[in-house]
Every structure is written in structure tokens, then in C-alpha cells.
Amino acid sequence: MPPGNDNHELFENLRLELRRGSLILAVLVMLRVEHYGYTLRKALADHGMPIDEGTLYPLLRRLETQGLLVSEWREEDKRNKRFYRLSAEGKAILKPLLAEWQGINTSLNGIL
Amino acid sequence: MELLDSYLRAVKRYLPRAQSSDIIKELSDDLRSQLEEKETAAGCPLTDEEIAAFLKQHGDPMTVARRYRQDSPSLTIGWELIGPELFPMYLILLSINLVITIAALTIVSLSMRAQITWQTFTLPVIIQIFCVTLAFMAMNVVKRKFPQPWYYPPAEMAAMMQIKRGYSISGLILWSPVLLWWLALPRFPSLILGSAAAHLVLAPSWHNFYVPILLLVLASISQRVLNLFYPDWTWLLPVMRLLINAASVPVLYFLLFKSQPLVLVAAAFQGVPQYEKLAEAVNGSLVWGVFGPWLWGYAGISALVYAWYCLPHLRRLLRGKAGASSATVSQSPEK
Structure with missing residues (x-):
């Protein structure tokens, strides 16, 4: 049932909270292959995880600061683009993160 | 793409200075790619009105910049009093005000040959901090309530609205x-x-x-x-x-x-x-x-x-x- 108007804001907040953790995981998974922001966003949208650039780019920066991603500026189609990919540290962390997510998913399915 | 450049300049104003050029380059590429995709779909160049509508939908420059400042310092006591995008400007203006106040009080005291003590400065400094903080708190509330670019809108965009x-x-x-x-x-x-x-x-x-x-x-x-x-x-x-x-x-x-x-x-x-x-x-x-x-x-x-x-x-x-x-x-x- 769609949330009523009164609960819409609450639902939005809960939805965003739910999505936040999943998005990080999705971005890390997608960046096992090198992408620049625009193609990454399109790839995520194609997999049913749309994300606006105002959320994606700050997230990419944060993940890079945390050492999970590496980036470099390169020219493609006569335009400079910043390409991101998973760092060695990112690869190492992704494995247990995915296992954790699968565990949560299994538990939730059990509860439901 | 004059409108887009103007929009990006407006976003840049609120970004952390050390990263602003880098962020703008990346954001510019993304927005240009989106606009090009729209042009390809439409089969003709977009009009200024269409570009303005796209940028408006993308968000006002301050809100866009704010997303890059989540970890930046702000004045928060339970709830946000001065947001991260205004906080650097607040610190600069407060510092300027305090330096001018202290310098003026020192000059006046010296010229009147009055004794300079801590009390000379305490009240004026507290008043300055109170007034500047209050002004920025009000600005913060207005900017949150009216997120459209009402304050220094990019000239090109103002021309369209x-x-x-x-x-x-x-x-x-x-x-x-x-x-x-x-x-x-x-x-x-x-x-x-x-x-x-x-x-x-x-x-x-x-x-x-x-x-x-x-x-x-x-x-x-x-x-x-x-x-x-x-x-x-x-x-x-x-x-x-x-x-x-x-x-x-x-x-x-x-x-x-x-x-x-x-x-x-x-x-x-x-x-x-x-x-x-x-x-x-x-x-x-x-x-x-x-x-x-x-x-x-x-x-x-x-x-x-x-x-x-x-x-x-x-x-x-x-x-x-x-x-x-x-x-x-x-x-x-x-x-």
C-alpha cells in the first residue's frame, strides 16, 4: 500500500536510510570494473539502482578518501573524465561486506 | 552552454576551495553528458528554456554544493544553526569584525589615554559574536526554507526565471x-x-x-x-x-x-x-x-x-x- 501523505516524509527518510548502505555496496561491486561517474550512474540505473549525481559524486569522494577507491583523470571522447575503480583495500573489504549482506538478506527472508 | 557554465560557477562558490575545481570538472562532464543525451533524444539542440528547466530540476547551486560538504564543519547545537556551506563565510566575517572591533577599541583607548583591560573588549566582542551569529543563523533558515537561488542567483539563470x-x-x-x-x-x-x-x-x-x-x-x-x-x-x-x-x-x-x-x-x-x-x-x-x-x-x-x-x-x-x-x-x- 502506498504511504499516505502524512507518512510520506517518514517513509522517504526510512527508504533513504535503507538505500544508503545498499548503494555503497552496489557502487563498490560495480567498480570492480573501471567506470567514470556518468557511465557508473547509468550502469546502476540499468540494474534498478538509480542514483542522482548529487549523491553519487560525494559518495565516490568519500570512498576514495577512505582508501576503498582509486581514481585518475583521463581523456575520452575529447573530454577529461575521472575514472574510478576499486583499490586493493576496497577489493579486500568487498568480500566480507558481500558475505555480511548475504547473511542479512538470508536472515531477513527468514523473518519475513 | 552559457547557462550551464553560469550554474557551475554558482555551485563552485559554495564548495570547499581545495576541491572545488576538481568537483566542478567532474560535475560539468556529467551534466554535459546528460544534456547531450537529451539533445540526441530530441534530435535538435536544446533551447535555453529547456536547459534552465533541467538545471532547476538538478537543484539550486547551494543545495548541490552542500552534498559535498557533509563532513565539513558547521555550527550545530542539537540542530543545525549554521550549515557547512555558510560556515567558512561565517568564520571569515566574524574574524574580520572582531579584528576591526579590537583595533578600533585599542586606537580609541590609546588616543583617550584610557587604561586597556580585558573589560574594554569583552562586551563589544560578545555583541559582535552575537550579531554575526544571529545574522548567519537567519540566513541559514532562509536558505533552507527557500532553496531556490534567490541570493546571488547566477545572472544567466536569473535572466531566464x-x-x-x-x-x-x-x-x-x-x-x-x-x-x-x-x-x-x-x-x-x-x-x-x-x-x-x-x-x-x-x-x-x-x-x-x-x-x-x-x-x-x-x-x-x-x-x-x-x-x-x-x-x-x-x-x-x-x-x-x-x-x-x-x-x-x-x-x-x-x-x-x-x-x-x-x-x-x-x-x-x-x-x-x-x-x-x-x-x-x-x-x-x-x-x-x-x-x-x-x-x-x-x-x-x-x-x-x-x-x-x-x-x-x-x-x-x-x-x-x-x-x-x-x-x-x-x-x-x-x-
Whole structure:
């Protein structure tokens, strides 16, 4: 049932909270292959995880600061683009993160 | 892509300086790619209106920049008082204010040969911190409640946006009483002279400025009336305000620095020292208070700001003329 108007804001907040953790995981998974922001966003949208650039780019920066991603500026189609990919540290962390997510998913399915 | 560049410049203003160029380069590439995709889908170049609608949907520049400042310092006590995008500006202005206050107090104390203690500075510094913080807290609330680019909108975008009817109405509500007051002044000088009107009269030099100021007020009201009915005439606001403010500068200059007294002692009281002093005091308060240098400075600065907002309209006009003339040239061989 769609949330009523009164609960819409609450639902939005809960939805965003739910999505936040999943998005990080999705971005890390997608960046096992090198992408620049625009193609990454399109790839995520194609997999049913749309994300606006105002959320994606700050997230990419944060993940890079945390050492999970590496980036470099390169020219493609006569335009400079910043390409991101998973760092060695990112690869190492992704494995247990995915296992954790699968565990949560299994538990939730059990509860439901 | 003039609009996009203008939008990106506006976003850049609120970004952390160390990363701003990098962020803008990346954001620019993304937005350009999206616009190109839209153009490909439409099969023709996007119009300025379509680009403006796209950028509006993307978010106002301050909100976009705010997402990159999540970890930046802010003033938060339970809830956010000054957001991360305003906080650096707050610190800079507060520091400038405090340095000026402390320097001025030190100079005054030294010149008066007064003893300098901590107490000399405590109260003025607390007042400065309180006032600057309060002003920024108010700005923070306004920016959160009205997320559209109302404060320094990029000139190119301002040129595209319809003038809100509420904006014209609020201007009319403000200026109509001013007009009525000004119209009533010749008949009821007490509206400006107060109880002193019993002993003073408006001087001939006052009447020299009466009509020019009346015309400026009327022009200001006319612009609001016209924009109320024609909100699409976005050029009218900056052009009229540029003209009004630019015309106010010489009027106020002559009023402030070159004019004879604006009020005189009424014939029945001439020569009475008490009323001569009263006339002097009223002249002083009119010249340095009501029509003081603050108003002159405000008009000058406003003229420059509105000149800046006229530029995109001028560019569009010239582009339109150039487009029309090149179309004529390209059509002429076929005739």
C-alpha cells in the first residue's frame, strides 16, 4: 500500500536510510570494473539502482578518501573524465561486506 | 552552454576551495553528458528554456554544493544553526569584525589615554559574536526554507526565471505607502519635520529635489506593476532598477553635498536663535540621516549589481540581432 501523505516524509527518510548502505555496496561491486561517474550512474540505473549525481559524486569522494577507491583523470571522447575503480583495500573489504549482506538478506527472508 | 557554465560557477562558490575545481570538472562532464543525451533524444539542440528547466530540476547551486560538504564543519547545537556551506563565510566575517572591533577599541583607548583591560573588549566582542551569529543563523533558515537561488542567483539563470508575482506585490506593498507619503509631504510637512513643522518650512532647494525623487519612486512602482501583469518581461526588472539607481546617484550627490539647506525657519520665527538651531539640526538629520550617504552608497552599489544582471539580457539581444542579420545574409542569394 502506498504511504499516505502524512507518512510520506517518514517513509522517504526510512527508504533513504535503507538505500544508503545498499548503494555503497552496489557502487563498490560495480567498480570492480573501471567506470567514470556518468557511465557508473547509468550502469546502476540499468540494474534498478538509480542514483542522482548529487549523491553519487560525494559518495565516490568519500570512498576514495577512505582508501576503498582509486581514481585518475583521463581523456575520452575529447573530454577529461575521472575514472574510478576499486583499490586493493576496497577489493579486500568487498568480500566480507558481500558475505555480511548475504547473511542479512538470508536472515531477513527468514523473518519475513 | 552559457547557462550551464553560469550554474557551475554558482555551485563552485559554495564548495570547499581545495576541491572545488576538481568537483566542478567532474560535475560539468556529467551534466554535459546528460544534456547531450537529451539533445540526441530530441534530435535538435536544446533551447535555453529547456536547459534552465533541467538545471532547476538538478537543484539550486547551494543545495548541490552542500552534498559535498557533509563532513565539513558547521555550527550545530542539537540542530543545525549554521550549515557547512555558510560556515567558512561565517568564520571569515566574524574574524574580520572582531579584528576591526579590537583595533578600533585599542586606537580609541590609546588616543583617550584610557587604561586597556580585558573589560574594554569583552562586551563589544560578545555583541559582535552575537550579531554575526544571529545574522548567519537567519540566513541559514532562509536558505533552507527557500532553496531556490534567490541570493546571488547566477545572472544567466536569473535572466531566464519568471518574476514571481508575489515579489512584485511585496514591492508594491512596500513602495505604495512611500509614494503616498512623498505626495502628501508638500501639503503636510509635519510628515517629515514632525513637531518642528510648526516653526520650519520646506526651502526652495527642497522643491528642486522633490520632482526627481517623485519620478524615481514612480518608476520603481511602474516596474512592479508591469512585472505583476507581465512576469515574462524578465529584462524589465534589471534594466529599470539599473536606470533608477544610476539616476539616484547624481540626485543624492547634489542633495547631500551641493544643495542649500532643505528647510528654513518660518518667516514668523526668523532670527530666533532657538529656531535657527532647530533648522540646522533638522537639515543635518535630513542630509545625513534620511537621505544620508548610506542611501547614496546603496544606490551606487545597486546600480552596479543590476548592471551585472543586465549583461545576460544584452548578450541575448546581441545574439538575437546577430542571428537575424546572418539569417538575412544567408537568405539574400536565394532572392
